[in-house]
Amino acid sequence: MERPAGKLFIIGGGKRPAAMVKELVELSKIDKEGYGIILPMSSEEPDSSVYYAKIQFADLGITNVTGMNFTKDQPATPQQLDSIKGAHLIYISGGDQNKFMQVVYQTPIEVAIKEAFKNGSVVAGTSAGAAVMSKKMITGNELKYPLYEETFRNIESNNIEIKPGLGLIETAIIDQHFIKRSRYNRLICAVIEYPGMLGIGIDESTAIIVEGDSARVTGESQVILFRNPDHSQADHNGLLGANDLRLDVLLPGAKFSLSNK
Template structure:
C-alpha cells in the first residue's frame, strides 16, 4: 500500500511552516544524551550569552525532577554561571506568576533527560512553553539532552511500540504503525529528532517513522554529541560522536507488504561527524 496522501499532506505542512521557522533568531542546542563533555556545556553557555546570562532548567522529564534540577543547576554554576534557576511544575500549576517571572530576561533554557512524554504532558498548551518559545524566537538558546532532545521536534518519538510488546528486544523490525509518536514542542517543524542513537541502535525506529512521514528527515543524534540548530535551518554537529540522517523526501515506492513491513527505494542516509554542517532546506551537507 503506497503512502501517497500522507506524503502530499506533509509536504504541504512543511511548506507552510518554513515562514514561521524563519522568524526565529535563536539557536537550539540538542544533545543526544549520555555524558556531556565540559567543552560541550561551555559552548551551550557561550551561545546563550555567556556566564552572566540568565539560565532556566526544566526537569519534569525526570522521575526524580527535583534531584535532576539540583544536579543541572549545580553543573551550570560550577561552569561559572551566576544566574541559574529551575521551574518544576505540572500542567495545572505551570502558569503561576512565579514561574512566568522566572523566564524574564532568560537567554538559556535547558530541558533535562528522562521520559519525554512526562515533559510534554506538563508543558504543552501552557504559557510557560509559549514564553520559552519567545526566548528562542528572540535570540536565546534552548537546549536539552536525551528526552530533552526528543521534545524538540513537532513529531516526537515516545520510545513505545504499538505492535511489539517485548520490552527486552525493542524495535526489532521496520513496520508501519509500530512506533508511537505524539506531539512534541515543535521547535523544529521540518525534521524528527531521535537520541542515544548509535549507542542504543535506534535505526529501526527512526527509519520506520521517516518512511511514514517522508517529508520530514530523521535526525539521530548519538551520545556525547549535539546539533547546534541555526535560524537559517542549518545545523552543525558538535561533540564526540556522530549524527545519522535518514531522508525519504525523494524516496520512491514507499509501501507495506502483507506482513506490514515497510519498504522503499532511494532512501538517503548521511553520517556526519563533529564540525559537519547540514542544510535542512537542500537536504545536503554544506561543508
C-alpha cells in the same frame, strides 16, 4: 513565517563533556549576562535532575542557573512565565519526553518557551529534552509491542508512536542515544511513514546546534541523518519498504541543512 532569533542546542544524552557545556554557555552568553532556567519535567526526580544539571554549569563557574519545575496540577504563575520568556538559556533535562509534554502541551509554559526562542534565547535539551524539540516527537513506545525495548525489532508499519512535541524544529524528527542504542530501525520507520521529515539521530555526548535552517555537529561522536527525498513508501504485509533513502554519518564540525532534500 518569521525565523526565530534563538538557537537550539540538542544533546543526544549520556555524559556532557565540559567542552560541550562550555560551548553551550558561550552560545547563550550566560557567562556574561542574563540567566538560565532548567526545566526538569521529563524526570521522575525533578529535584535531582535540577541538582545534577546545575553541577555541570557550576563546574565552569556559572551560578546564574536555576530550576523551575511544573506539574499538570500546578500551573505557572505570571512571574514564572516572565522568567522563562526572559531567560537567555532554557535547558530541558532528560527522562521521559511524554512526561514533559503532558505538562507543557498547549499551556502558557509552551507559549513562553516558544516566545523566548523567537526572541533570541538558546533552548537546549538532552535525551528526552532532545526528543521534545521536534514537531513530530518520537515517544519511544512501539504500538505493536507494549513491552519497552531501547530499539525496534523490525521495520514495520503502524508501529512507531508519534505525538506532538514543542515544534521548535518542524522539518525533522529527533532521536537520541542513537548509535549507542542502535536506534536505526525506529528512525527508518519514521522517515518512511513521515516522508516529509528529516530523521536526525544524535549519539551520546554529542549535540547539534541549530540556527535557522541549518545545523552543526559538536561533541565527541556522530550524528546520523536519514532522508527520504522521493517520499518513497511501500507496505507489504505490515513490512515497510522504500527506495533511495539517503544516509549520512556526520562527524563533529559537520554542517547540514534541515530540509529533506
